[in-house]
Structure formats: structure tokens, C-alpha cells
Amino acid sequence: xxxxxxxxxxxxxxxxxxxxxxxxxxxxxxxxxxxDARAGLAWAQIHKPDLIVLDYMMPGLDGVSLIEQLRAxxxxxxxxxxxxxxxxxxxxxxxxxxxxxxxxxxxPVDRLEFSARVRNLLNLSRARQALLAHAEGLAAEVxxxxxxxxxxxxxxxxxxxxxxxxxxxxxxxxxxxxxxYAQLIGRKLGLPDTELDLLLHAAPLHxxxxxxxxxxxxxxxxxxxxxxxxxxxxxxxxxxxxLKDSASxxxxxxxxxxxxxxxxxDGSGYPQGLAGEAIPLFSxxxxxxxxxxxxxxxxxxxPAWTLERAAEFILQASxxxxxxxxxxxxxxxxxxxxxxxxxxQDDDTQLNSQVATLLQSL
Amino acid sequence: xxxxxxxxxxxxxxxxGRKSPGAAAAxxxxxxxxxxxxxxxxxxxxxxxxxVVSIIKPVFFEQWPKDAAALEAAVAAADWQRxxxxxxxxxxxxxxxxxxxxxxxxxxxxxxxxxxxxxxVAELHRTLCDTMPRLLQALGAPELAAP
Numbered sequence: 001x002x003x004x005x006x007x008x009x010x011x012x013x014x015x016x017x018x019x020x021x022x023x024x025x026x027x028x029x030x031x032x033x034x035x036d037a038r039a040g041l042a043w044a045q046i047h048k049p050d051l052i053v054l055d056y057m058m059p060g061l062d063g064v065s066l067i068e069q070l071r072a073x074x075x076x077x078x079x080x081x082x083x084x085x086x087x088x089x090x091x092x093x094x095x096x097x098x099x100x101x102x103x104x105x106x107x108p109v110d111r112l113e114f115s116a117r118v119r120n121l122l123n124l125s126r127a128r129q130a131l132l133a134h135a136e137g138l139a140a141e142v143x144x145x146x147x148x149x150x151x152x153x154x155x156x157x158x159x160x161x162x163x164x165x166x167x168x169x170x171x172x173x174x175x176x177x178x179x180x181y182a183q184l185i186g187r188k189l190g191l192p193d194t195e196l197d198l199l200l201h202a203a204p205l206h207x208x209x210x211x212x213x214x215x216x217x218x219x220x221x222x223x224x225x226x227x228x229x230x231x232x233x234x235x236x237x238x239x240x241x242x243l244k245d246s247a248s249x250x251x252x253x254x255x256x257x258x259x260x261x262x263x264x265x266d267g268s269g270y271p272q273g274l275a276g277e278a279i280p281l282f283s284x285x286x287x288x289x290x291x292x293x294x295x296x297x298x299x300x301x302x303p304a305w306t307l308e309r310a311a312e313f314i315l316q317a318s319x320x321x322x323x324x325x326x327x328x329x330x331x332x333x334x335x336x337x338x339x340x341x342x343x344x345q346d347d348d349t350q351l352n353s354q355v356a357t358l359l360q361s362l
Numbered sequence: 363x364x365x366x367x368x369x370x371x372x373x374x375x376x377x378x379g380r381k382s383p384g385a386a387a388a389x390x391x392x393x394x395x396x397x398x399x400x401x402x403x404x405x406x407x408x409x410x411x412x413x414v415v416s417i418i419k420p421v422f423f424e425q426w427p428k429d430a431a432a433l434e435a436a437v438a439a440a441d442w443q444r445x446x447x448x449x450x451x452x453x454x455x456x457x458x459x460x461x462x463x464x465x466x467x468x469x470x471x472x473x474x475x476x477x478x479x480x481x482x483v484a485e486l487h488r489t490l491c492d493t494m495p496r497l498l499q500a501l502g503a504p505e506l507a508a509p
Contacts, residue, residue, distance in 0.1 A: 012451040014421045018458070021417035057450055059443075086454050107454035111411050 004122050005047070007032045009040035009066070010055035010084070019053055022114055029122065037061035045073045050125040051118065054101075056085035056092065067099040078128060080121040084109060154201055157250045161204035164211055174293050176344040179203040181289035182282075184336050188329035189285075198253045203286050205254030206261045209239030221300055236262050236271045256280045261287050264321045276323075284323040288314060288330050291321070292337075297346065307341070392485050394470060398463040398493040403500035406460030414458055415501075422455060423503050430491060436475075437487045445475035445483075452490070461497050464490060 006029055008019045016033045023031040032049065034040030037058045044052055052070075056063040063083055070076045083096050086107040093104060102124075103117055161175055182203040186196050210218055213235050217228045224232055239258025243251045260274065260283025267275030295310040305313070311331060318327040330337065407415060429448055436445035449472035456465035471486040 011447070012455070013425055014418045014451070014455045014458075017421040018414060018418050022414075057447070059447055086450065108410075108457040109414075111414050 003028045003030050004050040004125065005030055005032060006051045006053060006118065006122070007034065007040065007044055007047075007049040008053045009034045009037055009044075009058070009063075010053075011035050011037070011058045012055065015055065015084070018109065019114075022111060023118065026115060026119060026122075029118075037063075037066055041066050041069055044070055044079070045076060048075055048079060050080070050129075051121050052079060052081045053118070054081055054083050056083055056096065063101075064095050064099045067096065067101055071100040080125050080128075082117055082121055153248050153250060157201050157205065157248070157254070160208060164205075164208045173344045173346045174297055175204040177340055178206075178286070178289040178293045180340045180344070181292060181330065181337065182285050184333050184340065185285045185288060185326050185329045186282075188333055189281075189325065198249060199282055199285065201250050202253035202257055202282065203289065205239065205243060205251070206257045206286050206290060207235065207239065208242055208254065209235035209237065209258055211242075212238035233262070233270045236260075253282060257282050257286050259283070261290060263287070265323050266320045269321075279323075284326050288322050288326045291317075292330070296341070307338070392482070392489065394463065394467045394486060395489040395493075398467060398489050401461070401463045401496075403459075403461055403497045406462065407500055408460075410458060410460040418455070418458060419501055422459075422501070423498075425455075426494065426498070430494070433487055433490065437483055440480060442475045442478045446472055449475060456497070459497060459501070464493060464497060467493075 006023055008016060008023075008031055010016050010019070013035065016035060020031050020033055023029055032043065032047075034043065038061050040052075040054075041061065054063045054066060058066075061069075063085070067081055067083075070079065070081070077100075080102040081100065082103045082105060083101040084105050084107060085092055085096070096104070103121060105114060105117060179200050183196050183200040186199045191199070213232060217224065217231050220228065236259055240255045243255035243258060246252050246255070257280075259271070260280050263269035263272065263274045263279040263283060264287075265276060265279070265284070267273050269279075292310055292314055295305045295313060296307055298304040311334075314322065314327055315331065318324045429452060432444065432448045433452075435441070436448060449468045453465050453468035453472060456462075456468055467486050467489045471483065471490070474481070474483050474486070
């Protein structure tokens with residue numbers, strides 16, 4: 001068992017000698033003596049002893065004021081303090097108790113009582129520290145378990161997104177790019193970090209409902225008929241149905257995004273024909289990110305548009321297809337848009353590496 | 363523990379109201395002075411914890427001359443704050459030696475100083491200084507007790 005540290009603060013040299021002598025008779029206990037209250041307080045605030053034996057009446061800083069300052073110091077709120085006072089009056093005791101004294105002794109100090117109180121308070125201090133260590137251990141375990149749960153949750157989200165890719169001609173890089181574009185817009189709009197995290201990880205789920213669309217429609221190289229397009233439009237609802245009511249905040253956010261990312265700001269979109277801010281914000285953000293990346297990506301049925309042309313299209317559709325605030329936020333962050341585009345290229349090898357790295361980092 | 367003859371003489375003079383040949387008229391001793399003079403300090407020491415006494419005795423031998431000087435200076439300068447602190451410390455120290463009359467004199471001195479009242483301060487101060495040699499003798503430090 002390691003030695004416990006008792007700090008004695010008393011301006012009277014005789015009392016210091018007495019307490020030092022009495023503490024020396026206790027096992028596993030060292031004494032730090034201070035005849036100056038302010039110096040003693042400063043030492044206690046830094047070293048946080050196991051027990052402070054404190055005189056009440058001292059020049060410069062009395063015992064009660066010292067306790068008040070000590071208790072206001074982070075980490076010193078619970079340090080045991082044994083106050084020694086020559087004043088037996090209740091007012092002094094009440095003031096000291098209110099300030100945070102743990103126990104009292106009245107002068108002249110009884111040797112046996114002093115030793116017993118010190119031993120008790122040191123045991124209390126040891127128990128408190130053990131409890132604190134146990135609580136910190138538990139908190140660390142909870143943090144670790146929570147982080148592991150979150151990691152698995154995000155891994156599930158990511159793998160779900162990848163599963164959808166196999167049914168979609170769009171590339172995996174598209175999913176990563178549009179997710180980062182979406183986060184870029186969200187950040188520019190001032191969303192808090194927790195929302196940005198949700199947005200980044202939920203945006204890739206926007207087309208998850210395509211798993212419910214028959215291959216002959218989903219993979220049709222030519223233009224869809226009106227009936228086929230009606231079926232295709234159901235992917236928004238399918239995605240919502242797959243993800244809604246999840247216990248995962250990521251999947252619930254993904255449900256909203258899947259449901260609303262084809263809505264248009266003027267109300268002409270699908271599946272619900274929502275308009276303006278009736279469309280969930282995440283959906284309005286993802287709409288810009290998704291369309292921009294689709295336009296600038298090559299498809300079997302079309303070449304990639306230039307970035308400038310796509311930007312012009314987005315700008316022209318502001319207020320009709322897209323939320324003007326989202327468009328403005330996106331175009332105002334153009335250098336970052338280019339960085340994201342450069343970072344996530346349509347290269348399967350690179351993409352697999354990026355996804356693996358992302359998974360490993362979770 | 364025998365009484366110090368000078369103390370006894372001063373005490374008797376005060377009680378009898380007479381004075382030594384050639385000496386100036388002295389004020390009558392206060393109840394505190396009488397109690398301090400009549401007290402058996404060796405008996406007082408036997409009534410308290412010997413371990414505590416053995417720990418603090420050597421420090422007290424070093425400390426008393428400093429405290430006596432501090433008392434003297436504080437009384438002379440009417441430095442009430444200083445006097446309060448020194449008397450306060452002496453009070454608890456003297457109680458650890460079982461020197462109750464001296465402890466009470468210190469307590470009264472502390473109280474007067476706390477109220478910034480000069481009346482009685484000199485008398486109590488004199489009682490402390492005059493009687494302390496008897497405690498020091500009882501503690502086995504006759505060299506400190508010598509006038």
C-alpha cells in the first residue's frame with residue numbers, strides 16, 4: 001500500500017511539531033508542513049494530498065476562506081479537510097462546515113482522538129480514490145463499448161450502401177463524393193458537428209431503395225417509359241420503408257434522405273410533391289450534391305459534363321429544383337468541391353482502398 | 363514543585379497590601395495573577411498527555427522567547443491583531459501543558475486584543491511573563507526560567 005500524504009497548515013510552530021510527531025506514529029503516512037496559509041493552499045491545489053489538517057485562525061487567510069478557495073479548485077472539491085479550532089462555538093463550526101470542512105477537532109488536541117480521526121479520514125480518502133478509479137474505469141469501458149457500437153453501426157451503414165451499389169450503375173466513388181459534398185453544404189449552412197456526422201454517413205443511403213426496382217428497369221440503358229419511370233420513382237419510398245423506424249440515428253436520417261432527395265423546392269418533385277422547407281433539410285442538401293455529381297460523372301448513356309456546365313445547371317435550377325440556400329452554400333465552397341472531386345476518383349482500386357481505410361478508421 | 367520566591371513575595375505583597383522597603387506602590391494582583399501564582403504547574407503537566415508534552419516541549423523552549431518578544435512588542439505598540447494571534451497560539455499551547463491559569467490569561471488577553479481594549483492588557487501580559495518561568499521550570503528548562 002502506498003504512503004498517504006497529509007498536509008498540515010498551521011501558523012503555530014508548536015502545533016506543526018505536534019501534528020508532525022503524531023502523524024509519524026501512524027503507519028504509511030507522510031506529512032507536509034506549512035506555516036503559511038496561502039503557500040499551503042497553493043501546494044494543496046497542485047498536489048491534492050490525501051488529507052489536509054488545517055488550523056482555523058491564521059494570519060492572512062483563515063481556515064474557512066482557505067477551504068472555500070480549495071473547494072472552488074477543480075479536483076479539490078472532495079479532498080478531506082480536518083479543521084482544528086480553538087473556538088468551540090457553533091457559528092465557527094457551521095461556517096467551516098458550510099465551506100466544506102470534513103471533520104473537526106477542538107484544541108487542545110487529544111492525541112488518540114486526533115490519530116483516530118486522521119486514520120478514518122485517510123481510509124475515507126483511500127476509499128474515495130478507489131471509487132473514483134473504479135468509476136473512471138467504468139466510464140472508459142462505456143466509452144470503449146459505445147465507440148465499438150458506433151463503429152459497427154457505421155460499418156453496417158457503409159456496407160448497406162455498398163450493397164446498393166451492386167444494383168446501380170452509379171459508382172462507389174459517386175457515393176463518397178456526394179456524401180462529402182453534402183457535408184460541405186451542411187457545414188456552410190452552420191449545422192453542428194453531430195448533424196454533419198449524420199449527414200456524411202447517411203447520405204450514401206439515398207438510393208438504397210433501388211434494391212427494390214426490377215433489373216430491367218434499373219439497368220435499362222435507354223430512356224424509361226412513363227410506366228417504367230413510375231416504377232423507378234418508387235425507389236424513394238422503398239428506401240424510406242427499408243430504413244425508417246430504425247434505432248440507429250444514421251439509418252433514420254438515411255430514411256429521410258432516401259424519401260426526400262427527389263423532391264423539388266417548387267413542389268414538382270416526387271414522391272410526395274413537397275415544397276420549400278417542408279422538404280427535410282438533409283434531403284434538400286443531398287439533392288444538390290447528388291445531381292451535381294451525377295451530371296459530372298460519366299454514365300453508359302451520357303458523357304460527364306464539365307464542372308462549369310454542371311455548376312451553371314445547379315445555379316439555374318436554384319429556387320425551382322433546389323433550395324437556394326443549399327445552392328449558394330455549395331457554389332461558395334467551390335475550391336473544396338474541387339478537392340473532394342480530386343480525392344474520390346472513379347477508380348475501383350482506389351475506391352476499395354478508400355472504403356477499407358474508412359472502415360478501418362471507424 | 364516549589365514556588366519561585368520572587369513570585370510568592372510579589373503575590374503576598376499584593377494580598378497584604380504592604381510593600382517592600384523602598385519599593386513603589388504596586389497595584390493589587392488580579393484574580394488571574396493570583397490563580398497563576400498559586401497553581402501547581404508540575405501537577406498540571408501530570409494531568410495531560412505525556413507524549414504530546416514530549417513532542418512539543420523542545421519546540422516550545424525555542425518558541426517562548428520569540429513569543430515573549432512578540433507579546434512585548436505588540437503590547438507596547440497596541441498592535442491588536444498581532445497580540446490576538448500570539449495570545450491565541452499561546453492559549454492552545456499552554457493548555458497542552460495543563461497550564462490552565464496561564465491559558466486563561468492568554469485567552470483573556472486574546473479577547474481584550476480582539477476588542478481592541480487596552481484596559482487589563484498590561485496586567486495580563488505581566489501575569490504571563492512573570493508566571494511563565496514556573497511552567498518552564500516544571501518542564502525542565504531552568505535556564506529559560508531564570509530571570
